[in-house]
Amino acid sequence: MIKRVLIANRGEIALRILRACRQLGIEAVVAYSEADRESRAVLVADEAICIGPADAKRSYLSAPAVISAALATGCDAIHPGYGFLSENASFAEAAAAHGLTFIGPSAEVLERFESKAEVRALLAKHGLPTIPGSDGVVADEAAAAKAAAKIGYPVILKASAGGGGRGMRVIQSADELAQLFSLCTQEAQAAFGDGSLYLEKYLVDTHHVEVQIAVDKSGTALHFGERDCSVQRRHQKLVEESPSTALTPKVREEFLTRVAKAVGAAGYRNLGTLEFLVGADGKPYFIEINCRIQVEHPVTEMVTGVDLVALQIRLAAGELMPMTQAEVERRGHAIEFRLTAEDPSQEFRPQAGEITTFRSPSGPWVRFDSHLYAGYEVPPYYDSLLAKLIVWGNTREEAIARSRAALLEVEIGGVATTRDFFLGLLETPSFLKGTATTSMLDTIGTADILAAAPKARA
Numbered sequence: 001m002i003k004r005v006l007i008a009n010r011g012e013i014a015l016r017i018l019r020a021c022r023q024l025g026i027e028a029v030v031a032y033s034e035a036d037r038e039s040r041a042v043l044v045a046d047e048a049i050c051i052g053p054a055d056a057k058r059s060y061l062s063a064p065a066v067i068s069a070a071l072a073t074g075c076d077a078i079h080p081g082y083g084f085l086s087e088n089a090s091f092a093e094a095a096a097a098h099g100l101t102f103i104g105p106s107a108e109v110l111e112r113f114e115s116k117a118e119v120r121a122l123l124a125k126h127g128l129p130t131i132p133g134s135d136g137v138v139a140d141e142a143a144a145a146k147a148a149a150k151i152g153y154p155v156i157l158k159a160s161a162g163g164g165g166r167g168m169r170v171i172q173s174a175d176e177l178a179q180l181f182s183l184c185t186q187e188a189q190a191a192f193g194d195g196s197l198y199l200e201k202y203l204v205d206t207h208h209v210e211v212q213i214a215v216d217k218s219g220t221a222l223h224f225g226e227r228d229c230s231v232q233r234r235h236q237k238l239v240e241e242s243p244s245t246a247l248t249p250k251v252r253e254e255f256l257t258r259v260a261k262a263v264g265a266a267g268y269r270n271l272g273t274l275e276f277l278v279g280a281d282g283k284p285y286f287i288e289i290n291c292r293i294q295v296e297h298p299v300t301e302m303v304t305g306v307d308l309v310a311l312q313i314r315l316a317a318g319e320l321m322p323m324t325q326a327e328v329e330r331r332g333h334a335i336e337f338r339l340t341a342e343d344p345s346q347e348f349r350p351q352a353g354e355i356t357t358f359r360s361p362s363g364p365w366v367r368f369d370s371h372l373y374a375g376y377e378v379p380p381y382y383d384s385l386l387a388k389l390i391v392w393g394n395t396r397e398e399a400i401a402r403s404r405a406a407l408l409e410v411e412i413g414g415v416a417t418t419r420d421f422f423l424g425l426l427e428t429p430s431f432l433k434g435t436a437t438t439s440m441l442d443t444i445g446t447a448d449i450l451a452a453a454p455k456a457r458a
Helices: 011-024 040-044 063-072 089-097 107-112 116-125 141-151 174-192 249-265 297-304 308-316 396-409 419-425 429-433 446-451
Strands: 004-007 027-033 047-052 077-079 155-159 168-171 197-201 207-215 221-228 239-242 270-278 284-290 333-340 357-359 366-370 385-393 411-413
Touching: 004 011, 004 063, 011 027, 011 040, 011 308, 011 366, 011 385, 027 040, 027 063, 047 063, 063 077, 063 089, 077 308, 089 107, 116 197, 116 284, 141 155, 141 174, 141 197, 155 174, 168 174, 174 197, 207 249, 207 308, 221 249, 221 297, 239 297, 249 270, 249 284, 270 308, 297 308, 297 333, 297 366, 297 385, 333 396, 333 419, 366 396, 385 396, 396 419, 419 446
Parallel strands: 004 027, 004 077, 027 047
Antiparallel strands: 155 168, 155 197, 207 221, 207 270, 221 239, 239 333, 270 284, 333 385, 357 411, 366 385
């Protein structure tokens, strides 16, 4: 069993991993940048170590700095959280070379599932339906134009090494493809160090649905239900919920079983999330896999009662699956809201500064994952996520009602946040009916959503 873990991340996920380690009786060390010296994870950790300056490339993204920190503090494993080095095969390989357990898929698995275009073809062979697209990456503009003509416009250009909604462009015509192909290649190269692109048919008014899976070293694969991530802005998820309103009970169970079977057969190991688009025909089409713990994993934990981070650690340590599929019981409905340091009234402009007041919501069905405290300084260098509010109810309607009450309790002073945006969203007919699609925020203005929010004291 793993004895001592270096947590190579920050913010709320660093705290989340710390709690899972303590639950398992594992010692944990929090790695931090100079900008995060006063972060909550550092303040409550048994031990913490600085790995570099605020610049993520010289701290959280520096493999030598992270590995050196793990060795210096006597750790035998590294948990990368999400983002940063969490899906970096070279880092996982380097960690293993230094005798450190990488808590996630092995370097071999990460390499196998690295290219989105190749993974799409791999999982299609194992029975997952995919959106019509190019046969792997397109070699150049001419190849892209040929593939697009065959698929039919509109299409979406995607960075093969991309993630988090970055490196994506919707293309409406051949002329637009000619104008944007080179630019997309440059953007992908700059963002991911890999300029390769592939094409898919662009589906409109879709639901974005993802499936949480886990696979042990023997290949036993389980699913933990699905999450709906359709409420997005510029391909960035804002709200997640489980179960999805886009799937009928009959489609859901057959679909989830097929996903678990396919990913296990394809050789995946540890925790992961497969993402799908559900079109007007009600059928899910595979688009990509994320080889890490997701930001929205608490939604699944709330409906299943399974500690996914603890499970991830146990699987990385070589344990076999501690449960069967029949023992994964899904109950009720959960919704997660990503509270960020952004100003919705100013095109979601990122914020930084001191948290002057802070009050978290509470109640028997409320979970609030956050690293905030009054006096904390939100740095301008990283992702703007401040907290995740997760609310559970026996039904979706009950979860929504409890979400309103919980959001009204939230108080984060000193920086603008997305709280009022979510209060307004909960009054939006399409969200209330469960018909919101990935294009909802393209048709409903932010100002209208904010105007619908009930007034709160803070």
